[in-house]
Amino acid sequence: MEDEIKTSAEAHEATALPRRHEVHSDPDAPAAKIDTAVPAAVTATPVQKKSAAQWAYERLVLYIQNFEQTLDQDHEVAMGFAGSSAGAMRIEGLGYFDPDLITFYGSDETGARTQLVQHVSQLNVMLRALPKQPEAPEAMRIGFRLAADLEAGEGKASS
Secondary structure (H helix, E strand, O other), rough: OOOOOOHHHHHHHHHHHHOOOOOOOOOOHHHHOOOOOHHHHOOOOOHHHHOHHHHHHHHHHHHHHHHHHHHHOEEEEEEEOOOOOOOOEEEEEEEEEEOOOOEEEEEEEOEEEEEEEEEEHHHEEEEEEEEEEOOOOOOOHHHHHHHHHHHHHHHHHHO
16 A cells, blocks of 8 residues: 655646556567557546546547457457347447547447447457458458547537
C-alpha cells in the first residue's frame, strides 16, 4: 500500500491523463509490441467529464484496434460471449448511448445480423480472431475506423 502524498495539481493530472499498462509473458509476442500510449483524443477531456458510456467506448476502441494489429490478413476481430451458446459476433460497428449503454453491431458465424446492447456495469468483452469471410478480398478492419472517429472528435457527442 502506497502512502504517497500528491499535490492537488498532481491528483488532478492523474485523473485527467489516463494511463494504460500491459505486461506479457512473451516479450516477442505481437500483443507485447503494441504501443500503450493513450492517444490525445482520449486524454483531451478529463475522465470526470465523460459519461460512463463514452469512457468505456473510448477504451474499447483502443483494445479493438490493438487486437487487430496482432492479426494476419486472413483473420478479423470478433467478440465471444462467455457463459452462452451464442458463439461469436464479428464486430462491424460500435457505439454508445449516454450515460451508460454500449452497443456492438455485427454478424454471427452464420452471417445473421446481430446487435448487442449492454450496460457498462455488465461489460465483459472477449475479443476473438475469426477467419475472414471467404468471399471477402481482405479482412475487415473496424479498429482503424473507430480510432479515426475518436481522433475526429465524433466519439464525443453524436446525436
